[in-house]
Amino acid sequence: MLDYFRDSTLARRQFFDREYRIVRHDDQRIIWVHGLGKLELDEAGNPVRMTGTIQDISARRVADERLRLFHEVFQAATEGIIVTSSEGHIIEVNPAFTAITGYPAEEAVGKTPRLLKSGYQDIEFYQHLWAALLDQGVWAGEFVNKRKDGTLFTQQSRIGAIRNSQGEITRFAALISDVTSLKESQRQVEYLAYHDGLTGALNRTSLYAQMLKAINKSQKTGEMLAVCYLDIDNFKPVNDEWGHDFGDRLLVEAVNRLQTCIRASDAVARLGGDEFVVLLCGIKHAEAIAETVERILRSASEPYTIDEIIVVTTISVGIAVYPDELAQDPDTLIRNADHAMYEAKRSGKNRMHFFDQEGDRKQREFQTQYARLSSALEYSEFRLHYQPKVALRTGEVMGVEALIRWQHPTEGLLPPGDFLPVIESTELTLPVGEWVLHETLRQKQRWQKQGINLSVSINVFAKHLQRPDFAERLQRILARFPEVDPTGLELEILETTAMENLDDIIRCLDECRRIGVRFSLDDFGTGYSSLTYFRKLPVDAVKIDRSFVRDMLGNRNDQALVRSIVSMARTLGRQVIAEGVETLEHGDYLIDYGCDQAQGFGVARPMPPEMLPDWIARWQMPEGWRARQDRTG
Known part of the structure; x- marks a missing residue:
């Protein structure tokens, strides 16, 4: 400022006109002022004084700075911004709007947002939008709109009404985002998660959902439901002789034939390989089941012509009917139909067989095993093994998962598949689950004393989370291990179990997260x-889920599903852990997809707790993974 005064006002005899800062004498505050002054000269032309005014402009400078900041934010925002008059005419748009829609500001200003209209939304949609804007002052939702080049895109919007001091609407402002790619990714994951990628039939997940609906309807109407388990007879020789591609095409044609034999209310699902389930719903008479299956058998036995090669195959069908007092759930019905299908094969193939009610024997076996498992808990026969999880980018050991085993007194160490289904279906779930939690925390405390501080995860069933006192019981158990930081405990929610009262479960999870416990969604892609x-x-x-990871090396559908899950999880800020990493090649694919952690036999098999320290000391990131990480950056 002094330079300006010397060089301009004194030297050139110009008016003093300058904005500058001063320190106020009374309170030592720094303020901005605008000085205006004129030099007074003596007879010789020498300056003797300057007279003028000084005005405090601090408020204006703050306002100018805010306007500049708002303008920078407006221009740099990654979301499109539209400002309209109260009549809806566009006043201003930002560069992001142009990037999303293709319309530059000069073509949009003066128009209304209707220039983006695609016709996908009806008049009722816009009536609800305006009602919300006028009544509540805000609306949020999605449009399908049209860009300048005519292409459609999904637009996520939040529109707000701007009012003056009298409460009158003077402007509308909207934030818009192009979520087309996210929607497409969601649709792709949705389809792959619920349909068989080869045949387009329902997969196991969708079948279970359909069966639950059909069972519920049957309970209300009294109508029957038939689960028909189908297996193509002698399919392996066809595959061996003509190749897997030929076999795949035959499977596709088989599903097409099945679809022509059933009603729109029925369903076809592929469980894997050449095994299918046909779900017949709303059956009023038992004879209708046999008639439909006879139609399926005739259709399936017609010759297949593929690339001028004629193949004749047949199918064997097992049928389980609901209602059945011994089969009240999808798992049991499918299992019973499967058993019946094997009876049809043993009886000569190319036929149907209804499940015979020998459930009494199976029920007795179940009760026997239930009693034995109760004793196993009482006599401390359960063991925990731990399987490491490692970071794919660095090779660092991130944690371990606790996996239950049964040290049977006569049969040796039994894997969970031999006994866990019985536990899951009974009230043993709670005491066994709490034993696992106690033992895991006790072991984590031992490791900490050895200088090993790893995150530990355990499986928790929806039946636990649905208990109103779950969070309270968890806190009581954690309180018995004060040396263990709750942030080092992760509970894996088994997504294969249907969850009732989802809002209550969410509240339970939030309460547990407040004390530091973390959660993950286990077996993603296989559940309800x-x-x-x-x-x-x-x-x-x-x-x-390990099934997708394990099979992805030779299955493009599983590759696409894994890649889509990783992409969507990263978009939503979730960590991704791949189970079933059995080989180094699995890790190569997962590194390329951006997966965070790996778990499986390719890293380490589950091991007793005393073996973990030595394993950690020996573990090194595979050179192939390190090299691939270096190449991918």
Whole structure:
């Protein structure tokens, strides 16, 4: 300022006109002022004084700075911004709007947002939008709109009404985002998660959902439901002689034939390989089941012509009918139909067989095993083995998962598949689950004393989370291990179990998270409502089911599904852990996809706790993974 005064006002005899800062004498505050002054000269032309005014402009400078900041934010925002008059005419748009829609500001200003209209939304949609804007001052939702080049895109919008001091609407402002890619990714994951990628038939997840609906309807109407388990007879020789591609095409044609034999209310699902389930719903007379299956058998036995090669195959069908007092759930009905299908094969193939009610014997076996498992808990026969999880980018050991085993007194160490289904279906779930939690925390405390501080995860069933006192019981158990930081405990929610009262479960999870416990969604992609749970549950990580990871090396559908799950999880800020990493090649694919952690036999088999320290000391990141990480950056 002094330079300006010397060089301009004194030297050139110009008016003093300058904005500058001063320190106020009374309170030592720094303020901005605008000085205006004129030099007074003596007879010789020498300056003797300057007279003028000084005005405090601090408020204006703050306002100018805010306007500049708002302008910079407006221009740099990654979301499109539209400002309209109260009549809806566009006043201003930002560069992001142009990037999303293709319309530059000069073509949009003066128009209305109707220039983006695609015709996909009806008049009722816009009536609800305006009602919300006028009544509540805000509306949020999605449009399908049209860009300048005519292409459609999904637009996520939040529109707000701007009012003056009298409460009158003077402007509308909207934030818009192009979520087309996210929607397409969601649709792709949704389809792959619920349909068989080869044949387009329902997969196991969708079949279970359909069966639950059909069972519920049957309970209300009294109508029957038939589960028909189908297996193509002698399919392996066809595959061996003509190749897998030929076999795949035959499977596709087989599904097409099945679809022509059933009604729109029925369903076809592929469970894997050449095994299918046909679900017949709303059956009023038992004879209708046999008639439909006879039609299926005739259709399936017609010759297949593929690339001028004629093949004749047949199918064997096992049938389980609901209602059945011994089979009240999808698992049991499918299992019973499967057993019946094997009876049809043993009886000569190319025929049907209804499940015979020998459930009494199976029920007795179940009760025997239940009693034995109760004793196993009482006499401390359960053991925990731990399987490491490692970071794919660095090779660092991130944690371990606790996996239950049964040290049977006569049969040796039994894997969970031999006994866990019985536990899951009975009230043993709670005491066994709490034993696992106690033992895991006790072992984590031992490791900490050895200088090993790893995150530990355990499986928790929806039946636990649905208990109103789950969070309270968890806190009591944690309180018995004060040396263990709750943030080092992760509970894996088994997504294969249907969850009732989802809102209550979410509240339970939030209460547990407040004390530091973390959650992950286990077996993602195999359960009842994968995307719903993924979107709503406040989990920190998602574990891709081992079946997708294990088979992805030779299955493009599984590759696409794994890649889509990783992409969506990263978009939503969730960690991704891949189960079933059995080889180094699995890790190569997962590194390329951006997966965070790996777990499986390719890293380490589950091991007793005393073996873990030595394993950690020996573990090194595979050179192939390190090299691939270096190449991919």
